Amino acid sequence: MNIDFVPTAQPVSRLIEEFHKLPGIGPKTAQRLTYFLIRMPQEEARALAEAILAVKDKIILCSICQNITDSDPCIICCGEGRDRTKICVVEEPLDILPLERTREYKGLYHVLHGVISPMDGIGPDDLKIKELLSRLQGGEVEEVILATNPNLEGEATAMYLQRLITPLGIKMTRLARGLPFGADLEYADEVTLIRALQGRQEV
Amino acid sequence: MRAPKVYKTEAIVLKCINLGEADKLLTLYTPKRGKFSAIAKGVRRPRSKMGGHLELLTHSSLMLARGKNLDIITQSQTISSFLPLRGDLWRSSLAIYAAELVDQFTAEHVENYPLYKLLLNTLGWLCETQDVELILRYFELKLLTHLGYKPELHRCLGCSSSLEPTTNFFSPGGGGVLCPRCRENEPLTQPISLNALKVMRFLQDSDYTRASRVRLSAALSRELESLMRHYIRYLLEREVKSVEFLDRLRGEVIA
Numbered sequence: 001m002n003i004d005f006v007p008t009a010q011p012v013s014r015l016i017e018e019f020h021k022l023p024g025i026g027p028k029t030a031q032r033l034t035y036f037l038i039r040m041p042q043e044e045a046r047a048l049a050e051a052i053l054a055v056k057d058k059i060i061l062c063s064i065c066q067n068i069t070d071s072d073p074c075i076i077c078c079g080e081g082r083d084r085t086k087i088c089v090v091e092e093p094l095d096i097l098p099l100e101r102t103r104e105y106k107g108l109y110h111v112l113h114g115v116i117s118p119m120d121g122i123g124p125d126d127l128k129i130k131e132l133l134s135r136l137q138g139g140e141v142e143e144v145i146l147a148t149n150p151n152l153e154g155e156a157t158a159m160y161l162q163r164l165i166t167p168l169g170i171k172m173t174r175l176a177r178g179l180p181f182g183a184d185l186e187y188a189d190e191v192t193l194i195r196a197l198q199g200r201q202e203v
Numbered sequence: 204m205r206a207p208k209v210y211k212t213e214a215i216v217l218k219c220i221n222l223g224e225a226d227k228l229l230t231l232y233t234p235k236r237g238k239f240s241a242i243a244k245g246v247r248r249p250r251s252k253m254g255g256h257l258e259l260l261t262h263s264s265l266m267l268a269r270g271k272n273l274d275i276i277t278q279s280q281t282i283s284s285f286l287p288l289r290g291d292l293w294r295s296s297l298a299i300y301a302a303e304l305v306d307q308f309t310a311e312h313v314e315n316y317p318l319y320k321l322l323l324n325t326l327g328w329l330c331e332t333q334d335v336e337l338i339l340r341y342f343e344l345k346l347l348t349h350l351g352y353k354p355e356l357h358r359c360l361g362c363s364s365s366l367e368p369t370t371n372f373f374s375p376g377g378g379g380v381l382c383p384r385c386r387e388n389e390p391l392t393q394p395i396s397l398n399a400l401k402v403m404r405f406l407q408d409s410d411y412t413r414a415s416r417v418r419l420s421a422a423l424s425r426e427l428e429s430l431m432r433h434y435i436r437y438l439l440e441r442e443v444k445s446v447e448f449l450d451r452l453r454g455e456v457i458a
Contacts, residue, residue, distance in 0.1 A: 119306075159290075180249040189258075
């Protein structure tokens with residue numbers, strides 16, 4: 001967007017324009033953030049600028065699990081006490097956080113960095129699928145847990161991976177799909193209910 | 204009189220884009236209002252009351268509130284979630300292709316009830332039929348008919364004479380078939396075999412029950428697919444994106 005016509009100093013309008021590129025930041029928010037930064041103490045502003053640079057300079061993708069990290073291999077991949085026979089496949093690096101918070105899962109991860117989305121022209125080659133397959137060649141892995149989101153595209157990706165990995169003879173599991181904790185049966189959709197019925201457990 | 208603030212409609216979800224913290228921007232196809240976008244708030248939270256009813260390619264009954272710019276979905280109830288589609292990679296990819304065609308060919312807020320009905324029926328047929336590709340060709344031909352692009356398959360576009368039972372030529376630019384003589388002045392044509400022409404005529408003129416009885420050989424199926432693809436690409440003036448994934452899936456099945 002062109003906001004050149006605003007009669008402000010060039011560094012100011014430049015910063016406004018940079019903020020405007022961020023997701024969820026409209027022209028007004030960009031202006032407000034900029035004027036807030038102008039009043040900020042010198043050292044705080046410098047700390048912010050350095051933090052942004054550090055993220056760009058130091059953050060890389062882990063060569064094993066493709067998670068974002070500042071050391072290669074990442075903390076999870078070289079962590080002690082990790083179960084190296086299990087790999088949990090997730091769509092985005094952010095998906096690892098809630099899984100780690102459970103403290104239930106001790107295996108490794110693999111981040112696909114996206115999901116197959118034919119309508120947007122995103123195919124298997126745009127994801128980190130080759131990297132996953134080469135990890136499975138070693139023979140150390142006994143189970144692959146598919147933890148893509150339970151929507152149409154996540155399911156399609158899971159089914160696609162299933163076709164690639166089944167011939168390798170590795171056990172594959174999919175996260176259970178059913179009613180979330182605190183849910184209300186009245187509002188449950190039929191797909192969720194069918195899955196919940198199919199996966200019911202003896203108590 | 205001012206339009207009421209809330210209204211109800213059925214809809215098929217054609218497209219979903221994440222928006223903000225937990226919202227989604229959905230592209231809906233509806234019987235009376237055509238295609239339009241609406242916001243579904245909070246549906247990405249696991250405990251959302253609407254989330255599961257607004258998945259891609261779900262047929263739902265909705266209540267919407269008029270917004271300043273985009274309308275907001277306030278209630279939703281699934282009518283059909285086309286469950287067999289979701290467990291089958293090939294069928295769900297074909298359904299995505301069908302939805303993409305409708306999305307690409309339609310403009311916002313243009314009502315087209317026959318097309319809505321066609322898409323709805325096609326999603327249902329894709330759940331049960333054996334020959335899914337035949338259904339797709341049927342869908343494409345009917346879609347073009349409902350949009351005003353029905354190809355002329357009985358008479359030559361050039362000389363208006365009845366087509367001879369021989370290999371003729373399909374012209375995407377003319378939207379129909381040319382006889383071998385008239386084809387000479389038309390550079391962008393594709394040969395169409397007699398069998399392909401007959402099947403296209405039959406699909407175009409039949410309802411689903413009759414059309415679904417056709418059995419296609421693999422070669423004929425490929426020929427029809429290629430003809431339809433060229434024509435559709437010509438009309439849209441761009442690629443249908445999900446085609447690439449379909450080709451890839453098919454390639455891997457054979458390999």
